[in-house]
Amino acid sequence: MTEPAPPAPADRTAEDQEQRSILGSSAVMAAGTVVSRLSGFVRSGLLLAALGNGLHADVFNIANTIPNMLYILLAGGVFNAVLVPQLVRAMRSDEDGGAAYTSRIVTLAALFLGGVTVVLVLAAPWVVALATDGSWSPEAQRSAVDFARLCLPQVFFYGMFVLVGQVLNAHGRFGPMMWAPIANNVVSVAVLVIYLVVYGTTGGSTDGGFTTNQELLLGLGSTLGIAVQLLVLVPYLRAAGVRLDPRFDFRGTGLGHTLRLGTWTVLFVLANQVAYFVVVRLASSGTADGGADGTGYSVYSTAFLIIMVPHSVITVSLATAVLPTLSAHGADGDLRGLAARLGATLRTALAVTVPFAALLPLVATDLARLISYGRSADTYENFVPSLALFGPGLVFFTVHYLVLRGFYAVERTRTVFYIQCAVAVTNIVVAALLVNATGDADTAPALVVGYSAAYLVGSVISYTVLARVLGGLESRVLVRFLVRLGVTVAVSTAVAGGAYAVGQALLGAPTYLEALLRAGVVTALDVAVFLLLARALRLREVTSVLATITRRLPAARRG
Template identity: 45%
Template structure:
């Protein structure tokens, strides 16, 4: 009883902290309405009305993304409290990875990167404004997803076997993962439905709904994990979980994704889309989309091969140390936290810019496309670079503050914190490459991103294999996080070289190197000041969650103030483009 009360008290504290984070994010986004207008001033080819539209779109997306990620953080904290970070959590998280991976393999990569330019072109060139093309495309996607989902549920044991070995000592964990997978694999259909409807809206430059509806999914999952913690005895081991708990987790998780997808239907109808099944696919332009998607499918396959290898190795670490939090769950939690700045800043901006970049490429306005890529890289760098250093400096404290509750204690979150540090600086090349690849997609070039993915996946697999074979289980997955960072550094160098060639031998390289050099210097010095402040705070307070929160707050505030002061001294002009930082 005392143990249950302690768990619930820890979860309550975590909930309150996450709510405060959400409120802070709301205030930050509220002041960002002029960001895109300042970053992308009107030019000869882009009028003030277009800039205002882009500003509103990016603001709405950023706000929606912040709320979605904040509620997602609450969900993840409760999930960590309910399942911990060991082998039991690994069964659920591995099964929850499978539908995402299969959806991406089936059609997700093509939807996200290829079809927006195709939809934009159809709306501009087709006599009916692209209506027939959209109807055929939606029909095709729904058919592929329906067949693929049914096949995946039938083949669940074989699919799970790709991510986790079925050995004598691991058989119970494998069987539990298969059971979870059968509940979770129907998510494939709803992921695809969400994506295709969202891309139809994006092609009409209506971005808000796709950013906001994931909040509904998070609300469902927060409710589910809250019920799991409050109404049931939380198990410590794979053998202890009950059929009722498995059903609650499985049905609740899939229900959240279904609600997220179906919530887009009213927005699509309001945008003027009227769906009618059309099977006259031959000779209607879908062949071009399929050919373009071929390379994207191969790109996704390369990424999924790397993910499968790393998941196998991480699950092996969990089998060796099942309660130490050194395997796949810790890796996935750390990666999710690490990606938050990328999701809020870079993805929101690129989603708004991709239709415009596609139009500039189609009209041969290379200078405009080059300028937008350069500005996007420099402005996002003002947030991404210090965020990377923050994770490097404060990874352990962040992990303990968020996940040392319920089924996990401070010792169990220590490996997660080290993984967050290992990911840290990789945020810089990861975000930069993500932006540059969108330049190729604007030209409807999907072949080059595929070869970049092959290089990244190859380096990642090679280094992850070395970590698995050479490092002890306690440090193997931390090494894999560092391998992920190095693989994207290699990918960025190759991508920048090819994009420079595509843009006529000029990528504004000197200006980018100068800006990023200043950002790295300011972030590194500010990070050192923040580390010293956090260490001083730790020495003057007692141990525990409150002490960690105080030390992290002191360190983060010191780092933020130091970064702003150093940025001003180093004359980083891009800082003036951020909301609320006018000189």
């Protein structure tokens, strides 16, 4: 593999400035994501308290997840990965700064999403049948269909939210899209508080069914939250100087090029979502008999929510901030600059995700205890294996996710599709084999292992192929960084592991307060040792992130 020549000092200074700018934009988005995630955890905790983590919870959670899956399946790939580069090109090359192009895109998206949403609501029974394995009780299946009818309008609101957010991102307004989900979480929290007040933590049938009033409260409340999330973004369009007018003159305006690029991305998302539909369907079998130790979609998705925190806070923020820069390098044919920028972003993301992944097994029991109240309090141990096993999958997914942004920047969407086919097939095969070979208690952990195996395959293939396309990805720099990072993480995790062992000997099965204290001490010790070693070993990727955070603290600014 041919590596690009090391940058000259002047180039390195320019790259450092560009990286600081990207980190600054990322910090704004990360702050919004942190608050959004915290409010999301409040919502998740209330949901677990109200519905538990078994069949009753799976009925609502799967029905409420279907709209998001279908939105991603039908339009998410084009909106997220194709339109940003196209908007950047239109802003740079069109005489009106891309205003007409943006209006046409928004008009076309609204028409498409509106029509699709109507069809999906009418087809709710068939949609639910695809997402479940048919082993639920008739009452549970009926409630799932009712919930789907109430939640499927979210497809329209999800799509328009992402599209408006990407328009703002293309205009350099990264914050609103990261802060807007807080509004959704506020609405959801209010709905769940009402549910808990009216129905308590012990209500609900053992067969997984809900009453009509319960369905209306949870279903309509969930859809209202997504609608409010979209409405929050609208004022920011005017502030960014974006004026949207309905336009139906779609021919001869460059949209055909966008849609041709989108064809492969849609196929990529199709492969991904087919795999996820299979995962959800397999997960529905884990809780079908209503046993207390069964693990299914609620356990899997809650564990996934927790381990995705560093991905959402760091990786997504970095990727969103860097994608316009990567697209600009790609448009200019500057493959060396694209490779350098992507390599630096990848190292920065791994500097956060690798230590987090190593820490997860140590704090899994305490995390499980801390998120389990009400109906889920007695079954908190159901979460522990899934949380402990998710770390490697997070690391592999981080590499895969960021490397794909390089493919999008050079418009190699067909290559991305083929890679994702390998990911999807691996996920389906490994998950199906493991779920069928294990019992209900191991359903969610089996799905976690399938996820990790899939993105191990995806990260290796995507990195190798993109390195060949770009003439290198600074692999030598990455290897040296990973060696130093590995030493740092090994030492910090070992020290934290010793602290956990002492706590385990003293506490055994912890109370809520004991779990909080032990997790806090173990995490703080791990982070402190990690940062000290990172500074000693001159891990610039770690110190740059830390410097960006401290520069934005009020005390740091006053000093």
